[in-house]
Amino acid sequence: MITREQCAALDAADPLAHCRARFNLPADTIYLDGNSLGAMPANVPARMKTALEDEWAHGLIRSWNDADWYPAPQRTGNKIAKLIGAGPGEVIVADSTSVNLFKVLVAATRMRAERRVILAERTNFPTDVYIASSVAQMTGCELRCVDPEEVMSSIDDSVAVVSLTHVNYKSGKRYDMEAVTRKAHEAGALIVWDLCHSAGAMPVHLNGCEADFAVGCGYKYLNGGPGAPAYVFVAKRHLADLNQPLTGWHGHAKPFEFTHDYAPHAGIDRMLTGTAPQLGVIALEAALEAFEGVDLEVLRAKSVALGNLMIELADQHLAGLGCTLASPRDAGQRGSQVSLAHAEGYAVMQALIARKVIGDFRAPDILRFGFAPLYVRYADIWDTVSALKDILETCAWDNEAFHARKSVT
Amino acid sequence: MITREQCAALDAADPLAHCRARFNLPADTIYLDGNSLGAMPANVPARMKTALEDEWAHGLIRSWNDADWYPAPQRTGNKIAKLIGAGPGEVIVADSTSVNLFKVLVAATRMRAERRVILAERTNFPTDVYIASSVAQMTGCELRCVDPEEVMSSIDDSVAVVSLTHVNYKSGKRYDMEAVTRKAHEAGALIVWDLCHSAGAMPVHLNGCEADFAVGCGYKYLNGGPGAPAYVFVAKRHLADLNQPLTGWHGHAKPFEFTHDYAPHAGIDRMLTGTAPQLGVIALEAALEAFEGVDLEVLRAKSVALGNLMIELADQHLAGLGCTLASPRDAGQRGSQVSLAHAEGYAVMQALIARKVIGDFRAPDILRFGFAPLYVRYADIWDTVSALKDILETCAWDNEAFHARKSVT
Incomplete structure (x- = not known):
């Protein structure tokens, strides 16, 4: 049996x-929900105070130039680029993941105008499928939704664009980005990767895999704060041909000339729409300093070790208590989370949270535990399984149950 | 001659x-650029500190429920509703003005599917025209752009939707919202009003005019901070039929059930897309407290008085100095700004800013002065014209000229 001392x-x-x-x-508190809302980097409040009191209150409109607000989405995008295997000028911070997905999916269908299929995956995070469905409707394409195991065999020469999430939000199952991207390209299709549940928890090799597009959010493993702005990646080779539909003034080649006709910026700025959500961008940029000096292979090794530990401890302590593993046992197929299924998952998670062990519940029955390797400890995993064991053995989830079924993002 | 003492x-x-x-x-500093970036309400830093240190750092994911983050876009929308003549449940905070305009324009064309014209106005803020152009392209509509004086005569039974900005960003000229809305409805068209340059500086009567849709930004007269989230208004009578294209999970009837098919929320929530930019929403909600107890008719009366004073003083002091009035002299046709044209407008504005009198420059030749009636003083206007007179008389703009032509939003 693994002891707490070994974890320490x-x-x-x-x-x-x-x-x-x-x-x-x-x-x-033990926090295993950094894949829903990342913890707060300690430098954020001081940076925000400066942004508010010096830059906004005192600098006023001048701060767009004097405090370098204006290039913040590009600058922050370049910092994210280093975490996802992208080059400078290929990533920019803007809008939400959903809005960015709309942009790249429409743009991709325009680049493959002779094809009429958007291939998506049924168990993807719902917003990705909702957006793909809307894009299909607006572009006259067909949305083809398949099960995860059918994705590879469904990529054929009718497919304009494949839209997948690297790591599944519920199971933590991870696609082989390189293999799927190669398959898409062999079929002449483009591919969009949603990195919400991978960026910041493991190395991602967008250019190494020759990925075409990617989107992701700033508030999970990037720790940008609640509703932090999202980002979008466009491979440099596509930038010149890319026509995205949310043609706001900040995507214009010369936004401050206020010309009547839209002319997209030559670079990644063309993915912008309106004015950047500056307070959010500032928080996100500061938050990314938490990754300074971090080797992403070391980060991944710890993430894998935390996940393996969780599974081993669950095997040792939770057998026969109604929990089943809902994530791949093989770390090579896993992201940075372990999910357990339990018929009373919602009440069990509420009981855990009452003991200050915070994971997440995903309907109908998933207890989701995310491992942000920058701040999660091995002992946290031991304490979590120990608390879970006690709750399940004593049916404490029934006593402690929270009857109001409130929603948590 | 009007004296500074009279202004005081x-x-x-x-x-x-x-x-x-x-x-x-x-x-x-004299700040006449609140129509580009509103000044910082004094309560924002303390509210942000609580949001960061108590709600995010300590509350973590629980704050979506426990700190009432989740209903903040609706709650803040209801506060904005009171400033724009809308009812509860008709306004929600989301995304940027450009993104929201895309949503309502597509939705409007779907509600008038038998018509194929989007009517816009050539001198509107460019982002509105760029977005309308993209919507026309995606929906197979024609974008008809006309001069301001042609708008009324161009509204006919081919028009699906009219897209206008209440107050023009450059001239400050204001449309008669009631008359244009009535004309659009008589022709069977829908209307979208962009309130960026009116909300927060004057009463707006969306429901009084029976307007269909409106959008606006949070960072001008609403003082929500740089890149503050925007808002969108949908008249209650349209909500049930409204299908907007950015169908992200937060617009779903039950986002936390994670169902495969999109089913829009019954109310204004259907205008949401991704997760709300919560830090920005929090700042905006706090900022709106600056309007507590403010009678919007009194606000408008002061705004008109400040504008009239500016024009009178310009008449008295700037005649023959190369400045011409670029805003309507009639306050009834004006928003809350006065624009002056000068051939060397850029350098003149830089010279003013060097003297800590902050207005805005809009290409090619507009000096723009915005009056946020909550914090602009009559004496500020006197001091501004006095500084401008001195700069123009001494050609100080030439001496003090800033050669780097940097952009300011």
Whole structure:
């Protein structure tokens, strides 16, 4: 049996242990929900105070230039680029993941105008499918939704664009980005990767895989804060031909000439629409400093180790208590989370949260535990399984149950 | 001649004078650019500190429920509704003005599917025209762009939707919302009003005019901060039939059931797309407290008085100095700004800013002065014209000229 002392020893030897101090975390809480809302990097409040009191209140409109607000979406995009295997000028911060997905899906269908199929995956996060459905409706395409195991065999020469999420939000199952991208390209299709559940928890090799487009959110493993702005990646080779439909003034080649006709910016700025949500961009940019000096392979190794530990401990302590593993056992197929299914998952998660062990519930029966390797400790995993064991053995979830079925994003 | 003492007396008698203390403004600066970026309400930093340190850092994911983050876009929308003549449940905070305009224009063309013309106005803020052009392309409509004086005569039974901005960003010219809306309805068309340059500076009567849709930004007269989230209004009578194309999960009837098919929320929530930019929403909601107890008719009366004063002083002091009035002289046709044209407008504005009198420049030759009645003083207007007179008389704009032509939003 793995002991808590062994877990504490792993923490003591953890090459990323020092990164936890970069976050402001409540001392009495175990936080395994960084894949829903990342913890707050400790430098954010001071940066925000400067942004508010010096830049906004005192600098006023001048701060768009003097405080370098204006290039913040590009600058922050370049910082994200380093986490996802993209080059400078290929990533920009803008809008939400859903809005960015709309932009790239429409743009992709325009680049493959002779094809009429958008291939998506049934178990993807719903917003991706909703947006793909709307894009199909507006562009006269067919949305073909298939099960995960059918994706590879469904990529054929009718497909204009394949839209997938790298790591599934519910199961934590991870696609082989390189293999799927190659298959799409062999069939003459383009591919869009949603990185919401992978960026910041593992290396992503967009250019290494020759991916075409990607989108992702700023508020999970990037720790940008609630509703942080999202980002969009366009491979440099596509930029010149890319016509996205949300043609707001900030995507214009010369937005401050206020010309009547739209002419897209030559570079990644063409993915912008309206004025950047500057307070959010500032928080996100500051938050990304938490990754300074972090080797993404080391980050991934810790993420895998945390997940393996969770599964081993679950095997040891939760057998026969109604929980089943809902994530791949093979770390090579897993993202940075472990999901367990339990028929009373909602009440069980509420009981855990009452004990200050915070994971997430996903309908109908998934207990989801996300591992942000910058701040999650091995001992946290031990304590989580221990709390879960106690709750399940004593049916505490029934006693402690929260009857109001409130929603948590 | 109007004296500075007379202006100071107007300030002393100003029923809104106490509102200036609700803002954190640099003491040595005259700020007439609140129609580009509103000044910072003094309560925002404390509210943001709580949001960061208590709600995000300590509350973590629980704050979506426990700190009432989740209903913030609706709650803040209802506060904006009171400023624009809308009812509860008709306004929601989301995305940017451009993105919201895309949503309502597509939705409107779907509600008038038998008509194929989007009527827009050539001198509108460019983003509105760019978005309308993209919507026309995607929906197979024709974008008909006309000069302002042709708008009324161009509304006929071919028009699906009329897209106008209430107050023009450059000239400050204001449409008669009631008359244009009535004309559109008589022709069987729908109408979208962009309120960027009117909301927060004057009463707007969306329901009084029976307007169909409206959009607007949070960072001008609403003082929500740089890139503050925007809002969208949908008249209650249209909500049930409205199908907007950016069908993200937060617009779903039950977003947390994660169902495969999109089913729009019954109410204004259907205008949402992705997760709300929560830090921005929080700042905007706090900022709106600056309007507490403010009678919008009194606000408008002050706005008109400030504009009239500016024009009178310009007549008295700037004649023969190369400036011409570029806004309507008749306050009934004006928003809350006065624009002056000068051939060297850019350099002149830079010289003014160097003297800490902040207005805005709009290419090619417009000096734009916006009057946020909550914090602009009559004496500010006197000091502005005095500084402008001195700069023009001494050609100081030539000496003080800033050669780098940087852009300011």
